[in-house]
Amino acid sequence: MSYSFKITKTDQSSLSKVDFNNIPFGKTFSDHMFVADYIHGEWTNFEIRPVAPIPTHPGNMAWHYGQSIFEGMKATKDAEGHALLFRPEMHAKRINASARRMCMPEIPEDLFLQAIHTLVDMEKAWIPPQTGSALYIRPFMYATDETIGVKASDTYKFIIFVMPVGPYYSQPVKLLAQDTYVRAVVGGVGEAKASGNYAASLLPATMARKEGYDQVMWLDGVHKKYIQEVGTMNIFLLSEMK
Ligand SMILES: Cc1ncc(COP(=O)(O)O)c(C=O)c1O
Secondary structure: OOOOOEEOOOOOOOHHHOOOOOOOOOOOOOOEEEEEEEEOOEEEEEEEEEOOOOOOOOOEHHHHHOOEEEOOEEEEEOOOOOEEEOOHHHHHHHHHHHHHHOOOOOOOHHHHHHHHHHHHHHOHHHOOOOOOOEEEEEEEEEEOOEOOOOOOOOOEEEEEEEEEEOOOOOOOOOEEEEOOOOOOOOOOOOOOOEHHHHHHOHHHHHHHHHOOOOEEEEEOOOOOOOEEEEOOEOOOOOOOOO
């Protein structure tokens, strides 16, 4: 199915202020974002508009009870300048798996994909051409009911913004195996890409940095001896067959 988006373009692009050869990670936002609301049991108000703050009530449930999930992927350019995405449909599936675990509404996969394709197409000029750089795409969803009391929110916002980024690390990464704190346990929320999981990782990451490491290598939550994953990235092990 095809959705109809209201599109409002900025008349003050900040693209010319960006130096693509020197982009600090995660600080430069493009001009536009996609926004949708979940109200009365359905997704509505599809809009692409200039990136700007969204006023939020202090009783917003996402802040108090943590219904907040996100995705992350990258767009690059091919030799002819077309935008390239890597398996965005898998990110649609993963955000919906996170939504199910966090008692949040799923996003129709075709809406998720149309929103990403339309936004990336509009922001194509923001894709850095440099090797190792990319346009980082951040879809996320959070609760918006203004209610205190532990329950699932009835309303949500789904937003996508994009940002040009350079490499996350410019040097090989030093890892510290963490055997006190755990990131995920069977039956927990580790499998969901829930914002709170990242808050919980900050203390061990800070401790690792104090000891001269870049990142935590998480171990399994039961035996604390099997490698699980690394904080900001996947880990692949090569074994030489003799
Ligand atoms: C900027 C950035 N890159 C990579 C990752 C890891 O993402 P993934 O869950 O796809 O491994 C994260 C984690 O959220 C992140 O914030």
